[in-house]
Amino acid sequence: SAVISQKPSRDICQRGTSLTIQCQVDSQVTMMFWYRQQPGQSLTLIATANQGSEATYESGFVIDKFPISRPNLTFSTLTVSNMSPEDSSIYLCSVRDVYTDTQYFGPGTRLTVL
């Protein structure tokens, strides 16, 4: 199974600022995913990030608000831009094992926007 780390683990930010979340995987993976989990809610997919191509965003999420980088097969970043209190959530990085179709998640980044 893949081992995924995220930085920061948590942060408290002011309205109007931006935060970049890093995701590092211990093996090369083709597909990486970014999810958002609002307080007390389920997981919602933000975007799929494939190396060497533009990220694919889900309905309701736009690149200007959540720019994603995927410079290589083990690393990705998600930026939450121009934050508002509604962006307070856990943001999770995830990868899929293409041989078993099993999906693994990082520990998450707990973001609070004041």
Place this chain on the structure above:
Amino acid sequence: GIQVEQSPPDLILQEGANSTLRCNFSDSVNNLQWFHQNPWGQLINLFYIPSGTKQNGRLSATTVATERYSLLYISSSQTTDSGVYFCAVESWEGGSEKLVFGKGTKLTVNP
């Protein structure tokens, strides 16, 4: 898009009790996974089970794909089983594959 419904939404057990969690989905799937989110937020993959039955220790899962449901069984529950259990199924939408999550079952196991 595909719909995923989990029941019950909340479950409270005494340590040692058994439980069954259910996941219904609205369309045929090629990928179904069960996850446990512990109280600290970490999501752990329990089973990849698009069909059939699997067991791992005190946990087992069964998916009846033709009837579009999956069951997660927890036997002899322990306080460490507390957390939220999510069912997720794969959806092909817009030409891309993605996991769609149910709303989860929150399990509390009391000592």
